[in-house]
Amino acid sequence: MDFSIVLLLLSVVLSPALTPVRCQVAVACNSRTAQKRIVIRSPAASELAKLDACQYRVAPWSGQVCQLLVQFDRLELPQPQVNESTRLLECLDFVQVQRFRLCGRSSGQHLYLPIGGGGQEVELHFRLVTALGKQSSAWQLTLTQLECPRSSTKDLVPRQPIMPTVRPILPFLGNLLPRTIFGGASGIGSGSGPAAQLIQSLRTPSLSDLELLAPLGCDQYFRTPTGGIVSFNFAGGIYMPNVRYSICVKGAADSEISYKIDHFELSKANSQEPGPGYDSDCRSTVKTAGRVSDYLSVPNSYLVSRPELQATHYCGNGLNGQELIARPPFVLLFASDAQSSAGETGFQLTYTVRRAQDTMSPAAGL
Ligand SMILES: *[C@@H]1O[C@H](CO)[C@@H](O)[C@H](O)[C@H]1NC(C)=O
Numbered sequence: 001m002d003f004s005i006v007l008l009l010l011s012v013v014l015s016p017a018l019t020p021v022r023c024q025v026a027v028a029c030n031s032r033t034a035q036k037r038i039v040i041r042s043p044a045a046s047e048l049a050k051l052d053a054c055q056y057r058v059a060p061w062s063g064q065v066c067q068l069l070v071q072f073d074r075l076e077l078p079q080p081q082v083n084e085s086t087r088l089l090e091c092l093d094f095v096q097v098q099r100f101r102l103c104g105r106s107s108g109q110h111l112y113l114p115i116g117g118g119g120q121e122v123e124l125h126f127r128l129v130t131a132l133g134k135q136s137s138a139w140q141l142t143l144t145q146l147e148c149p150r151s152s153t154k155d156l157v158p159r160q161p162i163m164p165t166v167r168p169i170l171p172f173l174g175n176l177l178p179r180t181i182f183g184g185a186s187g188i189g190s191g192s193g194p195a196a197q198l199i200q201s202l203r204t205p206s207l208s209d210l211e212l213l214a215p216l217g218c219d220q221y222f223r224t225p226t227g228g229i230v231s232f233n234f235a236g237g238i239y240m241p242n243v244r245y246s247i248c249v250k251g252a253a254d255s256e257i258s259y260k261i262d263h264f265e266l267s268k269a270n271s272q273e274p275g276p277g278y279d280s281d282c283r284s285t286v287k288t289a290g291r292v293s294d295y296l297s298v299p300n301s302y303l304v305s306r307p308e309l310q311a312t313h314y315c316g317n318g319l320n321g322q323e324l325i326a327r328p329p330f331v332l333l334f335a336s337d338a339q340s341s342a343g344e345t346g347f348q349l350t351y352t353v354r355r356a357q358d359t360m361s362p363a364a365g366l
Pocket residue numbers: 083084085086
């Protein structure tokens with residue numbers, strides 16, 4: 001092997017930034033965890049075959065925890081099935097977490113969930129009812145609890161007296177306490193005794209937490225300047241009905257975002273006509289039962305190939321290979337109605353955040 005490659009590999013292995021510290025604590029089904037960061041894996045196949053459900057409860061590890069980042073390193077469950085009586089697509093085996101019910105294949109996806117307000121926990125509920133689900137399901141989730149700065153939480157959430165017995169004497173010492181020694185699973189401040197309560201009361205959110213926190217209302221949050229965004233169960237070839245979530249990308253005031261559309265197949269109102277749909281083709285102003293309403297909403301955007309279009313909602317198909325430019329804030333909203341068809345495979349985008357290039361572009365005039 002080339003020596004420079006060896007050096008490169010060594011530097012990758014040794015780089016602290018690229019070797020995240022993970023609590024590799026085994027979390028059994030039907031257990032409760034209050035770890036700051038934890039990896040949970042599906043039980044072994046022999047055990048999985050005997051289960052009907054597997055629940056994990058996640059309790060906030062400190063009074064300042066406000067978001068739970070759930071990374072689906074691996075999520076493989078059976079595909080949704082059409083219910084014969086309702087004709088609607090539904091997940092028989094699934095994971096339910098808050099308002100999200102996921103099945104099929106979504107490895108690599110993530111979700112930000114609210115947690116901690118008034119001691120509120122998050123429950124991840126895996127349900128396995130089919131023989132296929134008991135045989136073939138597999139998951140590995142990394143759960144990271146994130147703390148909000150105190151000033152932003154104290155006004156929103158009435159602070160529970162979580163540590164009534166110990167008062168912080170020297171709050172400024174919190175910055176001097178090494179988190180690795182005093183926090184974690186086995187440090188001096190671990191557990192729930194008075195020492196742990198004192199340590200927790202002295203702590204302030206770490207810089208890494210502040211960077212990871214998603215803006216309010218973002219169910220997904222991408223922080224890198226380039227990346228890929230894909231609908232849930234894209235690998236399975238169909239997106240879920242009755243879904244609504246927001247996807248945010250980190251930006252700056254003088255930046256714009258380019259979305260290259262690698263794949264785009266949603267339904268639209270006039271399904272006989274192929275091709276893309278915009279705004280009223282995608283979402284009717286009046287909500288009626290059975291209406292077609294699948295779309296990706298991209299506010300402040302324009303299509304590079306058709307800058308005269310003033311659309312916000314995109315649907316249909318035929319947009320593959322096209323490029324969308326949008327201005328901040330970088331938020332996508334994906335929504336799907338109750339109906340599904342084979343042509344609803346989802347979307348895959350590659351985004352790039354960059355300095356705004358053309359101040360005369362249509363989006364600048366919005
Ligand atoms: C189909 O949907 C009905 C009504 O929601 C439900 O009661 C039934 O259990 C579903 N069938 C299957 C096979 O899940």
